[in-house]
Amino acid sequence: MTALLSVDDLRVETSTGRTLLDGVSWSLDAGGRLGIVGESGSGKSLTALAVLGLLPEGMRATGRVLLDGTDLLTLPPRALGRVRGAQVAMVFQEPLTALDPLMTVGRQITGPLRLHRGLRGSAARDEAARLARLVHLTDTERILRSYPWQLSGGQRQRVALAMALACEPRVLLADEPTTALDVTVQAEVLDLLDDLVDRTGVALAFVSHDLPVVARVARDLVVMRDGRVVERTTVADALAGGEAAYTRDLVAAARAVTGLPTPTRTAPEDAR
Ligand SMILES: Nc1ncnc2c1ncn2[C@@H]1O[C@H](COP(=O)(O)OP(=O)(O)OP(=O)(O)O)[C@@H](O)[C@H]1O
Numbered sequence: 001m002t003a004l005l006s007v008d009d010l011r012v013e014t015s016t017g018r019t020l021l022d023g024v025s026w027s028l029d030a031g032g033r034l035g036i037v038g039e040s041g042s043g044k045s046l047t048a049l050a051v052l053g054l055l056p057e058g059m060r061a062t063g064r065v066l067l068d069g070t071d072l073l074t075l076p077p078r079a080l081g082r083v084r085g086a087q088v089a090m091v092f093q094e095p096l097t098a099l100d101p102l103m104t105v106g107r108q109i110t111g112p113l114r115l116h117r118g119l120r121g122s123a124a125r126d127e128a129a130r131l132a133r134l135v136h137l138t139d140t141e142r143i144l145r146s147y148p149w150q151l152s153g154g155q156r157q158r159v160a161l162a163m164a165l166a167c168e169p170r171v172l173l174a175d176e177p178t179t180a181l182d183v184t185v186q187a188e189v190l191d192l193l194d195d196l197v198d199r200t201g202v203a204l205a206f207v208s209h210d211l212p213v214v215a216r217v218a219r220d221l222v223v224m225r226d227g228r229v230v231e232r233t234t235v236a237d238a239l240a241g242g243e244a245a246y247t248r249d250l251v252a253a254a255r256a257v258t259g260l261p262t263p264t265r266t267a268p269e270d271a272r
Pocket residue numbers: 014020038039040041042043044045046047056209
């Protein structure tokens with residue numbers, strides 16, 4: 001199968017020539033679930049930002065980021081803007097950064113529907129309500145009339161997911177989407193993500209420092225350290241004892257803290 005999104009020998013340097021990402025390569029198939037894991041500073045977020053063309057000023061990316069064969073790194077800004085949101089959507093750790101504090105949730109969800117799908121009036125409102133239900137928001141009428149600050153952290157992340165899915169993207173990039181949430185809400189949002197991937201068929205790239213969290217939603221796994229990919233494997237194989245010593249350390253550390261299960265090696269299709 002040809003990959004839907006592939007990152008090929010991605011390198012990111014600062015304006016002073018410091019290398020932050022060095023030869024990062026991975027691929028995500030249509031409907032795939034890729035986890036990108038590694039300790040703080042390993043380059044997970046920069047990889048996600050580079051894919052979206054959202055690197056901080058002054059940083060330079062080389063290599064290739066191919067979405068269905070189109071290299072996003074060489075795309076002009078306007079064309080890249082059309083890809084972002086419409087084909088590759090994202091959710092971040094803190095949903096408030098993605099939400100406008102002065103706009104009701106309903107208007108924020110209808111915004112991308114208007115822009116990318118041309119929906120207006122009651123058609124946009126109906127679709128916003130459908131999306132709110134899709135992300136398991138209850139009391140949708142009230143929530144759509146609310147401002148972000150009137151919602152809980154878990155509700156805000158559900159709204160951010162509804163906005164991300166509004167344009168029916170092919171890829172969803174999630175960077176630590178549950179890290180700021182307390183444990184119970186974190187589990188609910190992970191279950192929701194799992195369900196959304198199944199129901200919408202969106203391909204998921206899920207970035208987190210937390211291996212047990214990644215293991216709940218991902219099937220394939222990229223392990224990063226110091227701006228490099230240490231190992232490309234599956235979650236099941238990593239849990240059964242990865243090839244790289246660093247992967248084994250990550251698994252052992254996670255197991256010591258959370259009691260991760262010790263599965264036997266399984267075929268990738270059975271890994272969820
Ligand atoms: N704006 C920036 N300017 C210079 N260096 C940066 C910048 N942003 C990140 N870096 C550096 O790039 C490297 C990778 O950072 P990145 O944020 O991708 O790591 P991460 O794995 O996502 O970690 P975390 O989970 O803590 O966000 C780190 O060494 C970091 O110090």
